[in-house]
């Protein structure tokens with residue numbers, strides 16, 4: 362289920378978000394009451410292009426122009442990607458060669474939606490995408506070669522609501538719901554102090570999310586910020602609401618508690634590759650080992666993150682642990698990360714690290730039968746189960762902002778409440 366409501370990207374003030382959310386709530390209200398959804402008018406540009414292709418008979422096949430849109434996926438080579446976009450081999454080779462010299466497509470990252478214009482022979486006329494810095498980046502045909510372009514473009518922000526249920530992995534479900542990766546990753550990130558998305562997900566877990574989607578000329582080009590979200594993990598509901606000004610802000614529970622925790626629940630980077638990995642490999646997820654650690658099956662090379670701010674206590678080879686890092690944190694807590702294939706470059710004993718910093722990569726060094734991360738959490742000399750240990754939270758919202766926050770929460774929660782009700786009705 363996805364509904365949308367349009368507003369300008371530049372309107373970042375809370376009153377506009379409120380207006381948008383009220384719109385969403387109205388749409389959802391209509392849905393709940395009548396059981397049907399009047400789809401909001403689709404974004405303009407793309408649809409019009411398709412209509413023209415249908416209604417105007419092609420005068421000359423070769424003159425026909427084709428727009429194609431694909432997402433650049435992790436693991437794509439430039440060549441395989443251009444092939445998927447329908448660019449012919451000659452132009453593909455030419456562009457790759459020219460890009461090697463000019464590097465005009467360096468802003469192309471996995472997850473980026475790319476649009477190309479070709480003729481019927483796959484001759485590349487233009488290729489463009491919106492970069493992480495919200496500029497339009499691409500190449501245009503110029504004579505026999507290509508010229509790079511980069512320009513500021515006006516983006517329109519649309520507030521959307523989506524919900525889904527986990528059957529195999531978070532990404533499988535968010536793909537089904539049409540959520541961009543940027544939004545799925547934010548959901549995992551927002552709850553990373555409470556939920557271990559590698560080992561803690563259960564079949565039947567559910568989520569709802571209110572988020573911004575950015576459009577350029579009517580096409581969805583980028584997932585924006587998550588404004589509010591709920592995740593029901595193993596029967597327990599977690600809610601988060603964004604509160605702040607511009608880019609300064611954070612996620613809080615509806616009661617105003619900070620969602621950010623002193624420790625991340627999982628030391629593994631959450632990504633499309635690692636999502637669902639444990640579900641496939643380890644049927645006994647979440648089992649607390651008698652050997653006092655937790656094992657995370659993950660592909661070799663997966664990034665390992667410092668679960669909290671700290672200093673490097675030791676780094677190097679340690680018998681059965683193989684390549685291992687020990688971090689020292691406040692309150693006499695140490696964490697250990699073992700079997701790494703390698704360390705983050707430049708990491709040394711005594712260095713300070715921040716929560717989320719990459720400290721190394723998953724491997725199978727030491728006594729390991731396959732690539733996995735062995736993770737230990739100790740208080741003094743005592744091992745604790747990192748899957749269940751209670752993590753202290755960061756500072757709550759200051760009391761003088763609580764009234765404004767509560768008012769914001771009431772409005773932002775309305776669509777989440779409605780989504781929860783719809784999920785219940787449809788499950789019955």
Ligand SMILES: [Zn+2]
Nearest residue numbers: 654655656735
């Ligand atoms: Zn282990």
